[in-house]
Amino acid sequence: MNQLMAIRAFARVVEAGSFTKAADSLDMPNASLSKLVQELEAHLGVRLLQRTTRRVTVTPEGQHYYDKTGLILKELEDVDTSFSISRSKPRGHLRIDVGGSTARDVLIPALPDFLARYPDIRIDLGVSDRAVDMVGDNVDCVIRGGALDNSSLIARHIGNAAMVTCATPAYLKQFGVPAYPDELKNGHRLVSYVSSQNGRAMPFRFERNKEKAEIKVEHRVGVNESNAHLAAGLAGIGVIQTFAYAAAPALADGSLVEILKKWRPAPYPFHVVYPQNRHVTHRLRVFIDWLVEAFPQRL
Template sequence: MDQLLAMRAFARVVEAGGFTRAADSLDMPIATVSKLVRELEAHLGVSLLQRTTRRVTVTPEGQDYHAKCTRILRDLEDIDASFNLARGRPRGHLRIDVGGSTARDVLIPLLPDFMARYPDIRIDLGVSDRPVDLIGDNVDCVIRGGPLDSSSLVARHLGNAALITCATRSYLKQFGTPAYPDELKNGHRLVSYVSSQTGRAMPFRFERDGEKIEIKVEHRMGVNESNAHLAACVAGLGIVQTFTYAADSSLRDGSLVEILKPWRPAPYPFHVVYPQTRHVTHRLRVFIDWVVEVFPGRLNEGKSPAKTASSYPM
């Protein structure tokens, strides 16, 4: 038995909550992961996991062993990282997840700088507005907009993005240009951003001189991906609220026009997030430090965001 490999397999099963997701994240067959855990249990003479057809439960002995073997695995990673630090060249594989428009308009244009600084780091970039399970999906970190809702995650603030309300000139010619948020309730067509997690449409929010207005009306169209959400607006399907960095090129070429500018919503916070339980490798640390350095200038810094904002994972 390869005890170190068996320990890694067992730890991943516990963290991922099952054999299938653990096997996927380790890039191993499920049968191999199961065999490694059985061999580890036989070696220790205890049952670490209780298996049923529907779920895997960690036994008390398994919880104790997981805590101890996790410390050992982290120590080994620290040893490896110390040699990388000594050579001054972080290396290895990073898995990063980011929302659609943030990937297109913010992160990807900045990545050539990171890749030039750290040529020995390989990146797998997951692009989706759907929330990911950082442990189960074996993701090192995510970049997301919105308030933080999990105490099991560590986050560093990346800055605040300005939100704007906009439409095409042809739409405004047909339906009129609203001067006040409440006018959106009277015959206007709204294209709402729909949460891929909850299926609920995000309300349109407005703020001016301390006055806050929230518009919840039945939308003409709902879209759950940020790039497609903006594309629906450019196609003339209705009014959207989106980030200035996403709409910037369309505003500059005249495809879109900002409306209700005095009523811009409160700026929106962005963070880079990673699990508390995951060891921060040298390669992850330099990525986090880099993204904290370069992101704010791309997000259109503004005043502190409203604490009650809903999450737009763009």
């Protein structure tokens, strides 16, 4: 038995909560991973995992073993990195999760520069606005906007995006152009962005000098994905509040018209986020550093 490989296999099952997910993340057959864990249990003489047809749970002995060996694996990775980081170019596989419009308008257009700098790094992008289980889905980092409420994650600020409120010319001709935020409460149709995490509609926020306003009214349509949210605005369904970078082409060609310019919301913060108990590899570190440099230029 390759004990180190078996320990790593066991750790991935614990983190992923599934043999199938763990095997996929390690690029090995499910049967091979299962055999490694069984050999490790036989070597230790204890049951580390309880398996049923539906789920995998960690035994008390398994949790203790995971906690102890996790420290060893991290120290070993640190040693390996300290020797390799100065000798070799960063290489390997990065799994990154990012929201729809941010992927389309910000990250992907900038990505050729990163790939040119680091040709030995391979990237898989998960593109959606849903909340992702970073440990279970074996994601290296997530790019997200807005407030952060998970203290188990490490976040690095990478930029701020301007927000705009807009609608189509046809919509404004029919319903009128509001001069103040409160006018949106009377006779206007709003298309809200709905959080995929809690199902709540994000309020329309406005700010002028030190004066702030927040509009919470029943929306005509709610959308939980940023590209589709913009598309709803372009379809003339109602007023949307979205990222300036996402709306820029439509504003430039007149498909959308910005309203309430003097009441633009505060800039929207973006962060790159990763688990605090996850070892930061050389490839992830250079990607984060590149994001800090490249991201603000495209917001």
